[in-house]
Amino acid sequence: MYQMLIVDDEKEIREGLTAFEWAPLLIEVCGVCTHGLEALQFLESSPSQVDVVLTDIRMPFMDGLQLLETLHRQYPYIKVVLLSGFGEFDYAQRALQLGAADYVLKPTSFPALRNSFTRLVQALDQERHSEENRQALMHKARSLSRRLREEHLARLFREPLSLEEIEIGSNEGEMLIGEGPYFTILFRLDRMALHGNKMEEKECQLVMFAFDNILSDVWEGEGRGYHWVGRSQAMLYLLTSDENPAELAQAVKEQLYRFMGLFKSTLSVGIGGKVDRIEQLYLSTQSAWELLHHEKEADRMAICSTPVCLPAAPLVPSSESRDRNLSRKRENMLLQQAKQYIEQHFGRCITLKEVAGELYITPGHLGALFRQSGETFMQVLTRLRMIEAMRLLQDPRYKVYEIVERVGYSDPSYFTELFKKQTGLTPQEFRGNRYERT
Structure with missing residues (x-):
């Protein structure tokens, strides 16, 4: 069952909507509120996750559009359906632009309400199925x-x-x-x-x-x-x-x-x-x-009370000597192909061995090409991931854990430490600073 919150300042409408047969649509009304501020307070204190908010547009203190904008920032996973009067078509259009799932005209027709929420539940089912697939993929990524x-x-x-x-x-x-x-x-x-x-x-x-x-x-x-x-x-x-x-x-x-x-x-x-x-x-x-x-x-x-030490010579022979006969033109071409492959696949676990295999060269050879360019393979990969993470953090629709997955990591704690090492800020601090500047 999906949990729904009803928000309307008119008592008759609240009671009528609550009395509607929601169970066949796999929806359960978990609360009712009279305006947007009360709805936000309910969401903050609710012990269970609310999946849908059905709200009127015209309400005191905080209207439906203001509530929609706030939900879009703070609870981007919540689907919002708005109740709109015949004279409020412009408001309804604006609501759809802001990300509303649908709007239903008032006075409300039960068949129209049923059709709207049938479509909404189908979309929620699809998202749940996608989330289950995502979780399965993340489990594989964590295992790897x-x-x-x-x-x-x-x-x-x-x-x-x-x-x-x-x-x-x-x-x-x-x-x-x-x-x-x-x-x-x-x-x-x-x-x-x-x-x-x-x-x-x-x-x-x-x-x-x-x-x-x-x-x-x-x-x-x-x-x-x-x-x-x-x-x-x-x-x-x-x-x-x-x-x-x-x-x-x-x-x-x-x-x-x-x-x-x-x-x-x-x-x-x-x-x-x-x-x-x-x-x-x-x-x-x-x-x-x-x-x-x-x-x-x-x-x-x-x-052992005695420190141990190692000669200054490198532990593993450099592979650069094996690459001296490569022409500069071929080196540049291989390096560009490698970087292009990384740009296309950095959103998942990717290794030097994999990239080298795509280019039909050895990992040591490819590692040497990166070092000669002034950046190692991992520096290039991490830089691209951090640039994408900073871009996604500017979009409030994405939660931090979603961004972690989108840029190829499986451990949010590791991502946070790495992000702070690269930028000097945690992801939350970076996102907060961005909002303060705007």
């Missing part, structure tokens, strides 16, 4: 983003990566990694590591799933950093930039111990050495691993 994040974190903790690989992986996984220094905190499930107690596959999957969800709440949910669960090793990897990782590790360990009855094991902790650059994180992981490897007692915490 989560998988890309897990794959990127697995590599980040254990392998030497170039800054470009880290930038691309972080954006694909919708991660914002702050300034260093960085530490790896490693949790070991002593039950398996020390005592050799093997868990059945089903039990192991359940325990690792529980760890993943708990850490999503107590670690990432608190903004402490990112985590990855090494399911095959029964190890938990945590990334932090906090200068006191031991204190954080102890707090998390205490929270995990609340679920000891589930995983039936003590936990030992290894805190890797401090690294200054994110591409050195695997060295912090290695030092944490070595500490736990030599720690043979259960329920212990070992801390």
